[in-house]
Amino acid sequence: xxxxxxxxxxxxxKSGTSVKIECRSLDFQATTMFWYRQxxxxxxxxxxxxxxxxKATYEQGVEKDKFLINHASLTLSTLxxxxxHPEDSSFYICSARDHTGxxxxxxxxxxxxxxxVT
Amino acid sequence: EDKVVQSPLSLVVHEGDTVTLNCSYEVTNFRSLxxxxxxxxxxxxxxxxxxxxxxxxxxxxxxxxxxxxxxSILNITATQTGDSAIYLCAVPFAGNxxxxxxxxxxxxxx
Numbered sequence: 001x002x003x004x005x006x007x008x009x010x011x012x013x014k015s016g017t018s019v020k021i022e023c024r025s026l027d028f029q030a031t032t033m034f035w036y037r038q039x040x041x042x043x044x045x046x047x048x049x050x051x052x053x054x055k056a057t058y059e060q061g062v063e064k065d066k067f068l069i070n071h072a073s074l075t076l077s078t079l080x081x082x083x084x085h086p087e088d089s090s091f092y093i094c095s096a097r098d099h100t101g102x103x104x105x106x107x108x109x110x111x112x113x114x115x116x117v118t
Numbered sequence: 119e120d121k122v123v124q125s126p127l128s129l130v131v132h133e134g135d136t137v138t139l140n141c142s143y144e145v146t147n148f149r150s151l152x153x154x155x156x157x158x159x160x161x162x163x164x165x166x167x168x169x170x171x172x173x174x175x176x177x178x179x180x181x182x183x184x185x186x187x188x189x190s191i192l193n194i195t196a197t198q199t200g201d202s203a204i205y206l207c208a209v210p211f212a213g214n215x216x217x218x219x220x221x222x223x224x225x226x227x228x
Contacts, residue, residue: 006160034216043206043221044161093160095216107152107216109160 003027004096006110013084014118021079021113023094029074030096034107035067038091047092050077084117091115120145120211124219132227135197139222141207142189151190152216153181154206161206164192197226 003026013019023033031052036044048069049057056069066088068080077096081088091114095107122143131137143151150168154161165174167183167190174181178197183190194201202225208216 009159041223043204043218044216045218046216108163109154111159 004094004108004110006094006113008113009111010114010116012116012118015085016083018080018082019084019115021081021092021094021115023077023079023096023110025075025096025098025108028096028098030077030098031074033071033077033094033096035069035077035079036093036095038093038112044093047079050079052077081115084115086117089115089117120209120217122207122209122217122219124205124207124222126222127220128223128225130225130227131197133198135226136193136195137197137224139192139194139205139207139224140189141191141219143207143209143217143219144188145209145211145217147211148185149210151183152208152210153190153192154208156204156206156221157202164205194224197224199226199228202226 005024005026007022011019033050035047037047038044046059047062050069050071052071052074058064066082071077091112093112094110097107125140129137150166152166153164155164165181170183170185178195181192204221204223206221207219210216
């Protein structure tokens with residue numbers, strides 16, 4: 001089945017530094033990928049939609065200058081948390097759907113990245 | 119506004135019990151409803167439902183959709199400790215984007 005690889009799985013960084021998270025579709029092409037954030041014991045919250053070759057679409061309340069998204073190819077999207085602060089500590093998950101599939105094919109998720117900002 | 123609501127928020131049962139998780143939705147241009155199971159990391163796909171009244175089954179898990187009443191249920195029979203997880207219901211809108219419910223945290227005690 002379709003596989004989405006997310007890297008790194010865990011990262012600890014100091015406040016003020018930037019962290020890049022990669023999301024790759026391994027056996028399919030994805031024109032669109034999605035980035036979610038999840039706080040402890042809460043559901044997934046959509047942060048932004050990453051579109052290959054164009055600008056990402058951010059959800060209300062998500063700072064685009066802080067969470068930089070780049071979707072340079074049909075198999076790779078990156079999320080960069082810039083000037084990270086402790087409140088950015090969270091679990092970040094990406095997802096993608098095979099763009100050649102039917103409109104009803106399910107999204108496949110990466111395994112997530114747990115970011116801890118000290 | 120599109121929304122997905124799950125209930126209960128949490129549930130504690132003992133092994134062997136049967137549980138029913140609920141998901142109601144209000145979404146324009148409904149196409150499908152998905153159930154995911156999330157343990158320690160990312161959600162894993164369980165079911166996709168598109169048609170009313172047709173039960174989907176996988177082992178001890180089953181799910182059904184009622185498009186008239188705008189809800190779905192996920193049943194787990196003969197629960198095991200390995201069923202302990204957060205169960206997420208989601209509905210796609212505006213193309214591929216998923217709106218997630220708040221999830222139901224299930225704990226199965228030995």
